[in-house]
Amino acid sequence: EAQVTQNPRYLITVTGKKLTVTCSQNMNHEYMSWYRQDPGLGLRQIYYSMNVEVTDKGDVPEGYKVSRKEKRNFPLILESPSPNQTSLYFCASSKTTSGRSNEQFFGPGTRLTVL
């Protein structure tokens, strides 16, 4: 089944403890992206990647890192999490970045709480 998977789905951690949220897609998509969603603010893009070894900042990259060493995986790293990073996180992928058919497929979300 074609899908985007994220792990973990739920995570409670403490300030300063490094964590990684994994994202994997099995559709051979070139474009991958991370978003956070907060009440009243909608989805905001954190980082995106056009292809392997190519990443770029979105609207809210501070406090986050990403890597794209292989096409299928795009982990989100929080080196020193803080309470303001408590949020619902979504990973998404699409076949390309251009053209009419660049529909984005979203993962199920990761609910992160930083105490």
Add this chain to the structure above:
Amino acid sequence: KNQVEQSPQSLIILEGKNCTLQCNYTVSPFSNLRWYKQDTGRGPVSLTIMTFSENTKSNGRYTATLDADTKQSSLHITASQLSDSASYICVVMDSSYKLIFGSGTRLLVRP
């Protein structure tokens, strides 16, 4: 500043009724406009994608319209069902492939 504004913020309708959600954007240059449905706690699911040259697109009971001149889009839901209760998000992609999200309209369909 590139923005996507949606209205209303929330809407309650009775099952079987129709409704229309609005989206206004200031994104330029424009590449395409998408509507997503998001159930509570789940990832958004694509409903329609429209480019500059398309002014209407349907997906079952969902019909999206686009007026690129006035930079307005609408999503019309026909014969609503309880399962239509969700948030509907309007998203515009600019020419550099950046996605700008609206904050969504929360729809509740009551029996």
